[in-house]
Amino acid sequence: MTYKTFFKKAPIVSLKGQPVILFDGKHSSLLEALESKKVNIFSECRNGFCGACKTTVISGDVSYITTPLAELKANECLPCCCVPETDLNLKLSCKGVEVVAKRQYNTHQPAPLLTKLAHES
């Protein structure tokens, strides 16, 4: 086993390019992680059956905890029954969600780690 397989980097989940979650194993599914950040996402069965949580994946890969029964296109996932396998960029709104701010190198004060996006859609 190499150190790269032993020390796997925790995937970063972004919404339309805005990083919002470091998926570090505290949540059992992508849906739980999104809900913990108060991301506006609809769900019903929470078990991969109904397709209500179907989400477009802009980039990245997921792996499924249980085999999804709802029909999916190649660029879609069911957050209720998957976890990020790589950094993930989802086509979901980050309105009102705390996002990880980009680092500012030219200031004398440290950049805040979290920024509230109140006006983004």
Ligand code: FES
């Ligand atoms: S909530 Fe039913 S498939 Fe995700």
